[in-house]
Amino acid sequence: MADVKLAFIVQKPQYKGETSRLAITHAISYQTVEILLEDGETVTPKLCFIGEGVLGLQKGQNAMELYGITSTESHMKNTLLVDLDVLVCKEDLDRYGIPEDAMPDADEMGADKKIQVVPFTEIQKAMEEAKHVLFF
Amino acid sequence: MADVKLAFIVQKPQYKGETSRLAITHAISYQTVEILLEDGETVTPKLCFIGEGVLGLQKGQNAMELYGITSTESHMKNTLLVDLDVLVCKEDLDRYGIPEDAMPDADEMGADKKIQVVPFTEIQKAMEEAKHVLFF
Amino acid sequence: MKLGVFVSDFKLTVDTLDRLKAEKLGLILVQNGVYHATTKENGKASSLLEKTPNLYALSDDIQIRGLKVTDVDKRVKVVNYSDIVDLIFNDYDKVAWL
Amino acid sequence: MKLGVFVSDFKLTVDTLDRLKAEKLGLILVQNGVYHATTKENGKASSLLEKTPNLYALSDDIQIRGLKVTDVDKRVKVVNYSDIVDLIFNDYDKVAWL
């Protein structure tokens, strides 16, 4: 079991409670888990947003200015910088009228990864392919 | 302002979280608040259950045996013993198919008070008459 | 009664709200409740906005989410914490957090 | 995949559940989720009970609420914590708490 694939499914909006934020920070920690594993062993989460979980992703968040906390936008940039796959459900963005270009990117920080806006079937596929699914 | 009337409205079911239980224990504490008030000053909560809040009231709870905690049933008996008005929404009991005689009483402990199953209009009236409303 | 209600979730069961009667009802949208003011579901604005003409949404909670004040439905007044204090003391005699 | 889902609330938004596909889907009703098994709303059993034949409800969470095992819909199997451990390890390869 060299690599263990995980599907992190975020269905709660950001900011009111902690769960949806902890999903992101837990996913990012995949980068440092190697110190606890044998050589060649890895854990690869895919971070997927569905339902109301897509609401808290929009660009232009002012969390630091208003509440003194790291914004979800900033957490998302870090996620892209550490090269994680991020899937956002297209049907749910459409349902809430959020355009794809409202999704954050980390271009200016030199990240190659982009948020992938995908149909729900792709997220279902991520769950199928994962060894474990974690709902946040 | 000799007496301050309050309406405690419980809309969450018992047991999963703490809120609906804390509503009851806070209401019961009306009995001891006099030590903090001037002579003749009182606080009188009416404890009202609506929506899913009516679900956690049924007789025959086994909280002590199964989880080692005081049951809501037992808290309700204490509420009647300290002579508080308890109103339960009849429409919501009907909606969930819960018979009126499933409501706990404290007859065997000598309480005169009974739980009052009333139409929502009575609970609305309790909110109107109260100086403050508190939703749990 | 004059009742000010804080709405802090988006898909909150609105059962309670549907039944509440008040001569003057105010809805103060905070936390995820602000999505009722900014977000149309399948192109339709939240039905909460039809319940009363007295609608408010907390500016900080709009902006922290990357939403803009221009996204807010015209029926809703954008307020700050200080305004909410005044609403509580001047406009409503009872307030509730659903 | 064989997916076991824990349902811990009564009026949970079932959006997610509606879309999930699995060759074998199990619903394990715990906490306020047990009301799906015991309580008919306006005389109608919960629609959750039609999603799969693999339905379980936690005995402790039924009894703590003053409900009786005889109140449980016939389609739902009453289980204890030990049974749930076996469900997790033997019947499903993935489990989720919604």
Added chain:
Amino acid sequence: MGKLALGCYPGLVGNMSYDFALKLADAAVSKGHTVSIWFSGNATGSVKSHQKHLKDYSTGEKHLLALVAKGVEICTCEACTVARGIQKPEGIEGVQWNAMHWYLGKIHAADRVLLIGGE
């Protein structure tokens, strides 16, 4: 000016309903109102001193201290607090410890009451 009796059950740091209570208290006291806050349930965990202020948490100890300094009376439910393993000497200075009737007493004197429930 008026008297506002806030009740706050959810918390602790990390839950933004808790943050709302603190920010509203600050806005009210800054306008000259008299404000009290009652913590019960999970919110009582927030009276533990020596909180480390991390960037994923909006409020906490320093905000409580600032409110106390501005004259806001803050009280935690003693039973809920000791159930969480927090003893009085470990609590934030200036925060009171009492039973539930403390809140009812504040409500008696209050012009407005806002109870923020939830976990």
Added chain:
Amino acid sequence: MGKLALGCYPGLVGNMSYDFALKLADAAVSKGHTVSIWFSGNATGSVKSHQKHLKDYSTGEKHLLALVAKGVEICTCEACTVARGIQKPEGIEGVQWNAMHWYLGKIHAADRVLLIGGE
């Protein structure tokens, strides 16, 4: 026998999702499975020692100690815990403190993973 990696975010004492995690862990370890529990978010408040066991709370310190004694590995998210003002010497003995990757490490080795989210 199998390996179960539980994650528990809601809590602390008073929230019955937390209780579920502890009871499930107990049932699994009693059947011979290997069990780990990761606390994050509000659940980290539950690792404070000297909890008073009141009759309105189902589980807590004594149950954690019993699980540790049965070989369940329990770890709290250090950042979440210190944010709540709880320092390591104040924690329940036998409970580990680590960063989030501890949980991913346990997940790597696990046959089954159950994450209980919520506040």
